[in-house]
Amino acid sequence: MELRQLCALFLFSLPLSSAQRPNIVFIVADDLGWNDVGFRNPDMKTPNIDQLATEGIIFENAYVQPLCSPSRTAFMSGMFPFHAGMQHLVVGPPQAVCVPLNYTFLPQELKKLGYATHMIGKWHLGFCKWECTPTYRGFDTFFGYYNAAEDYFHHNVGRYLDYRDNQLPARNYSGEYSAFTFAQRAVDIIHRHNVSQPLFMYLPYQNVHGPIEVPQKYEDMYPSVRNEGRRKYCGMVSALDEAVGNVTKALKERGLFENTLILFTADNGGPIEVYANNWPLRGGKHTIWEGGTRGTSFMYGAGLQKTRTTYDGMIHAVDWKSTLVSAAGGTPETDIDGMSHWDSIRNGLPSSRTEFIYNIDDFEVPREGHAGIRVGDYKLILGYPGGPDGWHRPMNRTEDDKYEQTVYTEGDEPVHLFNIREDPTEHNDLAQQMPDMVAKLRARFEEYKKTMVPANFPEPDPASDPRKYGDVWSPGWC
Numbered sequence: 001m002e003l004r005q006l007c008a009l010f011l012f013s014l015p016l017s018s019a020q021r022p023n024i025v026f027i028v029a030d031d032l033g034w035n036d037v038g039f040r041n042p043d044m045k046t047p048n049i050d051q052l053a054t055e056g057i058i059f060e061n062a063y064v065q066p067l068c069s070p071s072r073t074a075f076m077s078g079m080f081p082f083h084a085g086m087q088h089l090v091v092g093p094p095q096a097v098c099v100p101l102n103y104t105f106l107p108q109e110l111k112k113l114g115y116a117t118h119m120i121g122k123w124h125l126g127f128c129k130w131e132c133t134p135t136y137r138g139f140d141t142f143f144g145y146y147n148a149a150e151d152y153f154h155h156n157v158g159r160y161l162d163y164r165d166n167q168l169p170a171r172n173y174s175g176e177y178s179a180f181t182f183a184q185r186a187v188d189i190i191h192r193h194n195v196s197q198p199l200f201m202y203l204p205y206q207n208v209h210g211p212i213e214v215p216q217k218y219e220d221m222y223p224s225v226r227n228e229g230r231r232k233y234c235g236m237v238s239a240l241d242e243a244v245g246n247v248t249k250a251l252k253e254r255g256l257f258e259n260t261l262i263l264f265t266a267d268n269g270g271p272i273e274v275y276a277n278n279w280p281l282r283g284g285k286h287t288i289w290e291g292g293t294r295g296t297s298f299m300y301g302a303g304l305q306k307t308r309t310t311y312d313g314m315i316h317a318v319d320w321k322s323t324l325v326s327a328a329g330g331t332p333e334t335d336i337d338g339m340s341h342w343d344s345i346r347n348g349l350p351s352s353r354t355e356f357i358y359n360i361d362d363f364e365v366p367r368e369g370h371a372g373i374r375v376g377d378y379k380l381i382l383g384y385p386g387g388p389d390g391w392h393r394p395m396n397r398t399e400d401d402k403y404e405q406t407v408y409t410e411g412d413e414p415v416h417l418f419n420i421r422e423d424p425t426e427h428n429d430l431a432q433q434m435p436d437m438v439a440k441l442r443a444r445f446e447e448y449k450k451t452m453v454p455a456n457f458p459e460p461d462p463a464s465d466p467r468k469y470g471d472v473w474s475p476g477w478c
């Protein structure tokens, strides 16, 4: 080990005082694809994100779940969704579900270390009772929404409002695109923040999830993209980038930037049927192909060594909680699935994670078929991997082209084996050639499966009806 690394480890082992703890900004980009950022795809205009990524450390092997609620479960609790009953699809608005209340969430751990904790954006971890909601699960303040896929201007899910300022419905933001409201709220919090306390901000933006909506000027940044949906989607990415830029600018103005650690990650791969792009990876959101599970992710800032630009160690979404607690100078929990990679990332050492579960989901209908495991370089998929499948460049052939070659393999029950280090794009199925490796990974998968908690995926509950709550999706019915 180099002297510099030893020094870094030694320094790290000293307890941090409250004033020394880094501010932490955890940004989640909803449904952002692997190939939807400027640092991978020169057609994308994301100067703020690119600067943070290229001056920070880009993660080449940071995995997420194939969908929103499961990944966010992992981010907040450090638990694999299949251990929390959160592995099947996402939390629907009328479902009486939330992440089990006996798990502590990341902001609760950071509060123990003296942090002020703020959340702005999308929750999607259940809201049927107040105890499930952000201000009861560790956040001092919350501005945002509980569900998903609402419209960006009126903030409705179905016909009902889903927008909150702490616990109160936020009714007067109609017409304002959420990225502006969210960025402005973050800027206001940064300006008001008492700097004698470390700051934690969780910023799970609405961008760039569907519906495909963006103010015209961002769409106009992409005149050469012929496909209208893709052009708007690109604009949504650039609006997100501007919001990220506004937050970093506020941190600089307040003198907080130098001591801030930023973690940026997608929550799942891009939905290629909704104009996102994961080229050259296979598949997308809803699948356990790499395109659905290898997230665009990087870290920037306080505590990192500036000697390298990428980190290729294996990281899973469950690890961010422990990693950020370590970065904050705390001691990560030992009874959760996640592990800290803080020392490995900042010193460029190998990852201590050697395996993870892509998903274990026994639920039959609708079948997303998620059974997959990674052990070392090998990945085993049992059964239907989810769709769409295939390798796709960004849509741009005609004004409204679709992925006509999207391959759905639903119905067949294959076993797929890939060497992901040699074949990250999953072209070369080794299952026939390497039966021993298939057996080895299958046995490991079965061990994990014994620890599965059945998915909590109940029928819609009529008690959720927002008309009982002034036409607002509200807690209080479970």
Ligand SMILES: *[C@@H]1O[C@H](CO)[C@@H](O)[C@H](O)[C@H]1NC(C)=O
Pocket (backbone or CB within 6 Å): 100, 102, 103
């Ligand atoms: C939370 O409760 C579930 C279900 O009762 C249990 O399986 C799990 O071990 C508990 N987890 C913790 C951290 O207490």
Ligand SMILES: *[C@@H]1O[C@H](CO)[C@@H](O)[C@H](O)[C@H]1NC(C)=O
Pocket (backbone or CB within 6 Å): 172, 173, 176
């Ligand atoms: C909405 O109302 C709140 C509380 O009255 C106020 O602080 C906020 O500035 C208002 N927002 C807009 C966009 O008018």
Ligand SMILES: *[C@@H]1O[C@H](CO)[C@@H](O)[C@H](O)[C@H]1NC(C)=O
Pocket (backbone or CB within 6 Å): 179, 180, 181, 183, 184, 239, 240, 242, 243, 246
């Ligand atoms: C960023 O800040 C500028 C200057 O205040 C503002 O005009 C712009 O709308 C903001 N953009 C976003 C996405 O919040």
Ligand SMILES: *[C@@H]1O[C@H](CO)[C@@H](O)[C@H](O)[C@H]1NC(C)=O
Pocket (backbone or CB within 6 Å): 194, 195, 196, 197
């Ligand atoms: C900031 O926090 C410190 C420590 O808790 C406190 O002494 C100080 O009064 C606070 N400053 C303001 C402006 O609230």
Ligand SMILES: *[C@@H]1O[C@H](CO)[C@@H](O)[C@H](O)[C@H]1NC(C)=O
Pocket (backbone or CB within 6 Å): 043, 224, 225, 226, 396, 397
């Ligand atoms: C989209 O296609 C048009 C027409 O072929 C081409 O001029 C343009 O460069 C393409 N844009 C992107 C971003 O690929």
